[in-house]
Amino acid sequence: MDLQLAEQKINEIRSLLNQYGYEYYVLDHPTVPDAEYDKLMQELLVLEEKFPELKTPDSPSIRVGGTVLDLFEKVEHRTPMLSLGNAFNEQDLRDFDRRVRQAAGEAVSYVCELKIDGLAVSLRYEEGLFVQGATRGDGTIGEDITANLKTIKSIPLRLRENVSLEVRGEAYMPKRSFEALNKAREERGEELFANPRNAAAGSLRQLDPKIAASRKLDVFLYGIGNTGASGVISHSEGLNYLDHLGFKTNKERKTCATIDDVISYVNGWVEKRPHLPYEIDGIVIKVDSLQQQEELGTTAKSPRWAIAYKFPAEEVITTLLDIELSVGRTGVITPTALLEPVKVAGTTVQRASLHNEDLIREKDIKIGDKVVVKKAGDIIPEVVNVLADQRTGKEVDFHMPTHCPECESELVRLEGEVALRCINPKCPAQIREGLIHFVSRDAMNIDGLGEKVISQLFAEKLIGDVADIYKLTREQLLALERMGEKSVTNLLKAIEISKGNSLEKLLFGLGIRHVGAKAAKTLAQAFTTMEKLAVATKEDLIAINEIGDKMADSIVAFFEQEEAKALIKELVTAGVNMEYKGAKPVTNAESNSIFAGKTVVLTGKLEQLSRNEAKERIEALGGNVAGSVSKKTHLVIAGEDAGSKLTKAQELGIEVWDEEKLLVELNK
Incomplete structure (x- = not known):
């Protein structure tokens, strides 16, 4: 031939x-x-x-499946993959509806979709060709799993139109595939997957695409990254457009005109859920109109125009066999219930958090009790209550210790706290937990340095603080159990990559008390370098919005420690970046723009700028873009078909501009 x-x-x-x-x-x-x-x-x-x-x-x-990969490359999402806020009951849904209608007007319809229990993915197409697929990751940066996603046969490799777009969906493992996989693993004597979600995530994070191909995964697409070329004006139209392009969407969706219709849809699926060929853990409710979605906007973590209703947690009865104590990175002693294994919401549960001593006393929990267990939000196991009428007299009271179970230092209960705490800064458990936190996804995000590897390195005395991570050698790592040449090469590469992280990642990773991921970014934006932050006074810190007295005191105390100064110096020597790499917000003092210090609201459809472009340019000039009009609003930008926000602005006597006026001021 x-x-x-x-x-x-x-x-x-x-x-x-x-x-x-x-x-x-x-x-x-x-x-x-x-x-x-x-x-x-x-x-x-x-x-x-x-x-x-x-x-x-x-x-x-x-x-x-093709060539085995060496490492998953990082992918920065062009548009962040935000998580959804949760609703757990009818009142939560009605509150969501009230907030939406207050901000977007009464004429709101919703699209309800099944919340597939899988792994969120993003797929990018160029001229109709599938070119890249990524995990959600931390919402901003995910992992390139293109080779594995190409093995999912419901993902089109070429679309029916030569369009360039990004789509989002949920990759999952059907119940039948999950059962077959676990049966095969059981026959080979391998550890079983706890549930289809874990199995899907584990399959898509295999470096050998042939393994992913063998596991018969599937996908449902639920959103489009950009819709300009298609003329789509609603979420429901967007789903229909995905169907037209050849994607697989979930046909159980429904457009609802009122929140009562939404609640009826939700209640129906509470009963029908077990009969589906795949796992769902709730219902996603989205405002249908894309214009209204833009008007509602987002918070730092989630869109204001969508919410996830989580199904009521399944409750089961089991025996509390013992109570184990663990020491967290801040020294808090947490009791954990060790349970007789029991299946809850598709997962075998053997442990459940008891939070603190007060909760154990309040619920009158004894070792040996029959207890009711549920998974809060279908995720975290917790002891709901004790079946005291089933006691035999052999149950044993539990008493919290007076000394740390790891270092034997005396425990204290700080004023205003319910938790017992070990305050020994050299407590091995706190150091180990701090190391695990440092390498975690929201901190330095070092692939391959999970809890087990960190614990092994710490036990072998190869690392004693976070700076030691950057001193690890190939020879030291190869000597560890289950660490081969390829794993070590990938790990050393991941450690090297982490040196280039922006300052906020390092700040969060250092575990400064009261400084979470959001506060770390605020600090990094305000001070731009570790050097400037380290010498900041309490007054400097509380002058920043969102930084209060307690956090400021904690930051000052951290940088005054000689150990902290030495640690920062070691990290600098290792080549770890100490500067903020993102866009620095413009302060009022730095900007003489008309937007400086003003709260601006965008409403209606803009012709020459997208809503995000307008927001970014206003904020770059010192303005603050809000999602709703109030007495604190200084200015409203009204585009075509502006609705209730424009009316409210006029009622309050707030200054209103059209897009032409906005462009004139932006371009000065």
Whole structure:
């Protein structure tokens, strides 16, 4: 067969395979037997092996898995993948509806979708070709898992139109695939996956795509990153457009005109949930109008136009066998219930947090009790109550210790706190937990340095503080259990990459008391370098919005410690970045712009700027863009079809500009 004839035959086979695959995996309506599909695939593989120059990035043969990867590369999301706020009951949903209508007007409709219990992914297409897929990660930076996602047969490798766009969805493992996988693992004597969500996440984070291909994953797409080219004006239209392009969306969705319709939809699925061929853990409710979504905007963590209703937690009865104590990185002693293994919401539970001694006393918990256990939000196991009427008299009271279970230092209860705390700064447990925190995703995000590896390194005395991580050698790591050449190479590369993180990641990783991820970013933006922050006074700190007295005292106390000064010096020597790499907010003093210090609200459709562009440019000039109009609003920018926000601004006598006036001021 010559090249021309081979190309013709390959194109013919690919066309048939794509059509049959779409019918089987997306429409769930196969038109040919599996044997016919497999026969064509084998024919394609033989031809592509004989004529490798004819293999293309969108060939169906890619589905079987390709070259083993060395490491997952990091991917920065063009638009952050925000998490959703939660609702747990009808009142939470009605409160959400009230907030939406107050901000966007009474004419609001919602789209309800099943909340698939899987792994959030982002897929990028250029001119219709699938070019990159990534995990959600921390919402800003995920991992490139393109090779693994290409093995999911319901993800189109080429769209029906040559459009460039980013889409988001949930990759999941069907119940049938999960059961088959665990059965095979059990036969091989391997550890079983706890639930389909963990199995899906574990499959997509395999460096060998052939493993992902063997696990029969699936996907539902639920959103478009950009809709300008398609003329889509609502979320429901966007889902229909995804169908048109060849994506698989969940057909159980419903558009609801009122919150009562939403609640009726939610209640219906509480009953029908067990009969689905895949796991769901709730219902996602979104405002349908994209213009209203823009008007409502987002908080730092989640959109104001969407909420996730979480199904009521399943409750089961088991026996509390013992209570174990652990020491956290801040020295807090936390009691944990050790339970007789029991299945809760699809997961085997053996441990549940008891929080503190007061809770144990309040619930009258004894070792040996029959207890009711549930998973809060279907995630965190907790002891709900004790079945005191089932006691036999053999149950044993529990008493918190007077000394630290790790270092034997005397425990204290600080004023205003319910927790017992070890205040020994050299407590091994606190140091180990601090190291685990430092390498975590929201901090320095060092792949391969999980809890087990950190504990092993600490036990072997290879690391004693976070600076020691940057002194680790290949020889030291290779000597560890289960660390081969490839794992060590990847780990050393990840450690090196982490040196380039922006300052806020390092600040959060250092574990300064009361400084969370958001406060770390605020501090990094305000001071820009570690050197400036280290000499800041309490007055300097509390002058910053969101930094209060307690946090300021903690920051000053941290940097006054000789140990902290020495640690920062070691990190600098190791080459760890000490500067903020993001955009620095413009302060009122630095900007003589008309926007400086003013609260601005955007409403209606802008013609020349997107809502995000307008927001970024106003904030770059010292303004603050808010989502709703109030007496504190200084200025409203009204585009086409501006609604209730414009009316409210006029009622309050607030200054209103059109887009033309906005552009004039932005371009001065």
